[in-house]
Amino acid sequence: MSSTVEQVSSVFDTILVLDFGSQYSHLITRRLREFNVYAEMLPCTQKIAELGWKPAGVILSGGPYSVYAEDAPHVDLDVFELDVPILGICYGMQELAWLNGKQVARGEKREYGPATLNVEVASSPLFKGMDHSRVWMSHGDKLHGLPTGFEVIATSDNSPYCGVAHKEKPIYGIQFHPEVTHSTQGKTLLKNFAVDICKANQNWTMENFIDTEIKRIRDLVGPTAEVIGAVSGGVDSTVAAKLMTEAIGERFHAILVDNGVLRLNEAANVKKTLGEGLGINLTVIDAADEFLDKLKGVTDPEKKRKIIGNTFIHVFEREAARIQPKGGDEIEFLLQGTLYPDVIESISFKGPSQTIKTHHNVGGLLEDMKLKLIEPLRELFKDEVRHLGELLGISHELVWRHPFPGPGIAIRVLGEVTREQVAIARKADHIYIEEIRKAGLYNKISQAFACLLPVKSVGVMGDQRTYEQVIALRAIETTDFMTADWFPFEHEFLKKVASRIVNEVDGVARVTYDITSKPPATVEWE
Ligand SMILES: Nc1ncnc2c1ncn2[C@@H]1O[C@H](COP(=O)(O)OP(=O)(O)OP(=O)(O)O)[C@@H](O)[C@H]1O
Ligand SMILES: O=c1[nH]c(=O)c2[nH+]cn([C@@H]3O[C@H](COP(=O)(O)O)[C@@H](O)[C@H]3O)c2[nH]1
Ligand SMILES: NC(=O)CC[C@H](N)C(=O)O
Numbered sequence: 001m002s003s004t005v006e007q008v009s010s011v012f013d014t015i016l017v018l019d020f021g022s023q024y025s026h027l028i029t030r031r032l033r034e035f036n037v038y039a040e041m042l043p044c045t046q047k048i049a050e051l052g053w054k055p056a057g058v059i060l061s062g063g064p065y066s067v068y069a070e071d072a073p074h075v076d077l078d079v080f081e082l083d084v085p086i087l088g089i090c091y092g093m094q095e096l097a098w099l100n101g102k103q104v105a106r107g108e109k110r111e112y113g114p115a116t117l118n119v120e121v122a123s124s125p126l127f128k129g130m131d132h133s134r135v136w137m138s139h140g141d142k143l144h145g146l147p148t149g150f151e152v153i154a155t156s157d158n159s160p161y162c163g164v165a166h167k168e169k170p171i172y173g174i175q176f177h178p179e180v181t182h183s184t185q186g187k188t189l190l191k192n193f194a195v196d197i198c199k200a201n202q203n204w205t206m207e208n209f210i211d212t213e214i215k216r217i218r219d220l221v222g223p224t225a226e227v228i229g230a231v232s233g234g235v236d237s238t239v240a241a242k243l244m245t246e247a248i249g250e251r252f253h254a255i256l257v258d259n260g261v262l263r264l265n266e267a268a269n270v271k272k273t274l275g276e277g278l279g280i281n282l283t284v285i286d287a288a289d290e291f292l293d294k295l296k297g298v299t300d301p302e303k304k305r306k307i308i309g310n311t312f313i314h315v316f317e318r319e320a321a322r323i324q325p326k327g328g329d330e331i332e333f334l335l336q337g338t339l340y341p342d343v344i345e346s347i348s349f350k351g352p353s354q355t356i357k358t359h360h361n362v363g364g365l366l367e368d369m370k371l372k373l374i375e376p377l378r379e380l381f382k383d384e385v386r387h388l389g390e391l392l393g394i395s396h397e398l399v400w401r402h403p404f405p406g407p408g409i410a411i412r413v414l415g416e417v418t419r420e421q422v423a424i425a426r427k428a429d430h431i432y433i434e435e436i437r438k439a440g441l442y443n444k445i446s447q448a449f450a451c452l453l454p455v456k457s458v459g460v461m462g463d464q465r466t467y468e469q470v471i472a473l474r475a476i477e478t479t480d481f482m483t484a485d486w487f488p489f490e491h492e493f494l495k496k497v498a499s500r501i502v503n504e505v506d507g508v509a510r511v512t513y514d515i516t517s518k519p520p521a522t523v524e525w526e
């Protein structure tokens with residue numbers, strides 16, 4: 001990104017969270033943003049000299065390592081030269097202790113679960129408004145003495161150094177995890193740190209974000225350049241496209257690729273809501289034949305994903321080239337709807353996790369196209385994106401849509417993807433979602449869809465033997481799609497959906513409901 005363009009972290013007071021790999025690290029960032037203080041998470045290995053902005057305060061997260069181990073990660077010591085308040089949480093506090101006297105070792109017993117916090121120094125600004133609250137512990141190591149220059153400000157039954165503070169500087173350490181909701185006053189503590197101690201402004205609101213982001217996009221793109229973007233009609237790409245349209249109007253070209261495996265009437269609906277309703281300059285490309293031809297005879301899930309991903313790229317590049325000469329100026333930028341959780345995943349210092357399935361959609365465009373990337377949602381969590389969408393005038397219904405994968409119905413038709421099979425799956429899915437909406441359940445479910453299985457089963461309809469396929473219904477509840485549980489429908493509801501599908505969809509003789517959680521299953525069947 002061009003150095004003349006201000007980053008979000010230079011516009012909003014920012015708390016820097018240095019991640020030592022705790023499963024809770026991203027929650028610290030979330031909690032701070034909940035009371036409107038902007039926070040960003042970076043790996044604990046971040047060099048402070050390369051930061052490019054000055055944080056209002058720094059939080060050192062928890063982590064699975066032991067500070068005394070040979071290969072344990074350590075913070076860049078320049079963090080102490082920033083001269084801003086520092087809070088160490090669990091591993092983060094052990095790190096502060098390690099750097100100030102090395103009094104950290106394995107405890108006699110591990111402490112996992114609730115404990116009672118005894119505030120020993122009630123005047124400490126870290127504990128303002130807090131008393132003997134319940135806190136959440138998750139550690140095996142502990143401090144065996146006071147770090148040099150520190151004093152005890154809180155204890156718990158098992159941790160005589162449950163809270164410590166530097167005697168002169170605003171440097172604090174706590175053994176428990178304030179970021180998890182099990183710590184009843186954890187949010188108060190984080191607020192005390194960020195707002196009172198770091199003096200961070202509570203101005204992180206989506207209203208303010210819109211203004212700064214529109215300005216940032218205009219600075220980045222300049223007065224004449226054109227931008228293209230792949231837009232699916234899903235939440236993220238729609239919100240990103242609307243923001244681009246607010247910033248540069250017709251110079252943003254949205255492209256929806258009808259890959260032949262979209263939901264019933266989807267391309268027409270998106271054209272209407274985004275093009276006519278939201279004023280987004282949208283072109284719908286009908287590439288159904290191209291996609292379905294390439295999918296002929298293919299049954300392997302990963303092959304399907306790769307074919308669809310590559311075809312997306314082809315179609316998209318062709319369209320970009322077609323749009324290009326029109327305005328005179330060359331297309332310089334590509335919009336992507338990357339969200340903060342994707343960024344967090346890619347910066348994790350723990351390295352990439354194993355690929356369970358390929359989720360790339362049109363991400364592979366970049367290198368060949370020589371386009372510069374614009375990612376206006378890069379700093380946002382999904383709920384922030386939804387809030388932003390509503391402020392931008394996108395309907396509640398669209399903003400709360402269930403996610404829909406780029407490879408679409410092709411990964412919900414198990415086995416070979418043909419026009420006929422897609423039509424069956426699509427129709428069954430439409431009935432299912434319609435009934436979910438009628439029952440007022442749509443917003444209680446995180447994602448629901450129908451899958452068409454490549455097995456036939458015997459049935460009887462109107463005294464006739466039938467021998468047709470099976471539809472599997474899936475509905476899940478989740479907060480982050482990393483883990484999920486199946487939704488407990490009333491039996492009457494399932495009965496109604498099953499009956500409608502078998503009666504109204506030719507080719508289906510039986511309906512089942514998928515009662516597998518993730519893990520061990522995944523959300524999609526392929
Ligand atoms: N049919 C399509 N036409 C154009 N672009 C698409 C299409 N399907 C997916 N994409 C691109 O792939 C990206 C990732 O898809 P993804 O499903 O993760 O996000 P989304 O569709 O914007 O939102 P949601 O998570 O609500 O479905 C989209 O943001 C969009 O850029
Ligand atoms: O844009 C996408 N392109 C993909 O290739 C893809 N595969 C799965 N998903 C969605 O990701 C979430 C988790 O799905 P899984 O448990 O099946 O991996 C669920 O929300 C899935 O719908 C995809 N989204
Ligand atoms: N949650 C943590 O940060 C744990 C820190 C360290 N690994 C311990 O066991 O004490």
Ligand SMILES: [Mg+2]
Pocket residue numbers: 232234235403404405406
């Ligand atoms: Mg989508």
